[in-house]
Amino acid sequence: MQEKINLLVKKAIEELNHTKDMNELMLLKSKFLGKKSEFNQFMQEIKNLPNEEKPKVGQMVNLAKNEISQKINEVKRQIEEEQILNQLKKETIDISLPGKKFPLGKKHVITQTIEEIEDIFIGLGYEIKEGPEQEQDLYNFEMLNLPKDHPARDMQDSLYISEDTLLRTHTSPVQVRTLLEYVGKKPVKIIAPGRVYRKDDDDQTHSHQFHQVEALVVDKKTSLSDLKGTLLIAAQKLFGSERQIRLRPSYFPFTEPSVEVDVSCYVCSGKGCSMCKETGWIEILGAGMVNNNVLKAAGYDPDLYQGFAIGFGVERIAMLKLGIDDIRNLYTNDLRFNSQF
Numbered sequence: 457m458q459e460k461i462n463l464l465v466k467k468a469i470e471e472l473n474h475t476k477d478m479n480e481l482m483l484l485k486s487k488f489l490g491k492k493s494e495f496n497q498f499m500q501e502i503k504n505l506p507n508e509e510k511p512k513v514g515q516m517v518n519l520a521k522n523e524i525s526q527k528i529n530e531v532k533r534q535i536e537e538e539q540i541l542n543q544l545k546k547e548t549i550d551i552s553l554p555g556k557k558f559p560l561g562k563k564h565v566i567t568q569t570i571e572e573i574e575d576i577f578i579g580l581g582y583e584i585k586e587g588p589e590q591e592q593d594l595y596n597f598e599m600l601n602l603p604k605d606h607p608a609r610d611m612q613d614s615l616y617i618s619e620d621t622l623l624r625t626h627t628s629p630v631q632v633r634t635l636l637e638y639v640g641k642k643p644v645k646i647i648a649p650g651r652v653y654r655k656d657d658d659d660q661t662h663s664h665q666f667h668q669v670e671a672l673v674v675d676k677k678t679s680l681s682d683l684k685g686t687l688l689i690a691a692q693k694l695f696g697s698e699r700q701i702r703l704r705p706s707y708f709p710f711t712e713p714s715v716e717v718d719v720s721c722y723v724c725s726g727k728g729c730s731m732c733k734e735t736g737w738i739e740i741l742g743a744g745m746v747n748n749n750v751l752k753a754a755g756y757d758p759d760l761y762q763g764f765a766i767g768f769g770v771e772r773i774a775m776l777k778l779g780i781d782d783i784r785n786l787y788t789n790d791l792r793f794n795s796q797f
């Protein structure tokens with residue numbers, strides 16, 4: 457009996473040693489340990505043995521079965537390990553292969569310029585305010601000291617939607633909205649970036665739709681020198697720390713006095729060149745002290761309150777800074793153009 461068992465174990469181990477795959481292993485398992493295996497036949501035979509021999513032979517059979525099932529487990533582990541190694545080999549990434557290119561977008565020149573102006577004023581403690589692009593005549597003109605028959609309305613060719621609503625022609629209505637909101641509550645120190653519309657024919661320097669950033673300060677001690685200081689800081693941050701500014705008298709219905717602001721030429725430093733048309737100065741924006749009529753209309757006492765307003769044309773600033781000579785390039789979304797900045 458012992459010999460038969462040993463032989464069987466030897467045969468099993470030998471076959472198991474040659475197994476390389478899981479299916480085969482499972483077949484061998486049932487061949488050697490399953491119901492129809494030779495071992496099971498031994499177990500049957502034990503029944504016929506004399507009682508004294510039964511435990512001994514039983515023990516022998518069990519030991520042999522254990523040995524085989526240990527061997528099966530060992531082979532199983534080897535096969536599994538090999539499977540994992542194979543899989544890892546298959547899935548290795550060749551990091552020396554060039555990857556796919558995912559082109560990254562970036563901010564448009566206009567957005568960059570608006571954010572640059574915003575950053576300057578946020579640094580000075582201003583708050584950002586927004587208003588609707590479809591605006592009431594009341595805020596766009598009337599309360600900005602431009603009554604219905606005012607000739608200066610012609611300065612801004614408007615796109616009306618109904619008799620008293622239009623696409624805003626400038627960001628100044630946000631001044632009115634903020635003044636009304638803050639009156640009697642707190643001083644006003646805001647900038648209002650946004651899109652504005654004019655009934656203009658598009659050409660190299662005009663667009664029917666463009667962007668402005670408005671700045672407005674109204675408080676008890678706001679003076680013309682505050683305006684000058686603020687303009688100087690803004691001009692130097694935008695065009696370089698050596699720049700100077702110059703104010704020329706101008707006219708806006710909502711400011712008095714009104715000024716046109718020039719910056720010393722950043723190409724020739726004021727000596728005179730083709731950029732500044734030999735004048736040494738480049739016009740960058742309009743500004744002024746808030747007109748008393750605007751203050752009054754919003755409920756402020758002009759004897760107590762004063763303020764200033766600044767109107768940046770975003771496209772103009774961007775074109776000057778970046779040397780862009782056709783405003784239409786800013787709207788065509790041609791990546792060959794946009795990606796230069």
Ligand code: PHE
Binds near residue numbers: 742
């Ligand atoms: N709102 C004016 C315009 O669009 C610009 C401006 C703003 C001028 C604030 C002075 C003060 O023409």
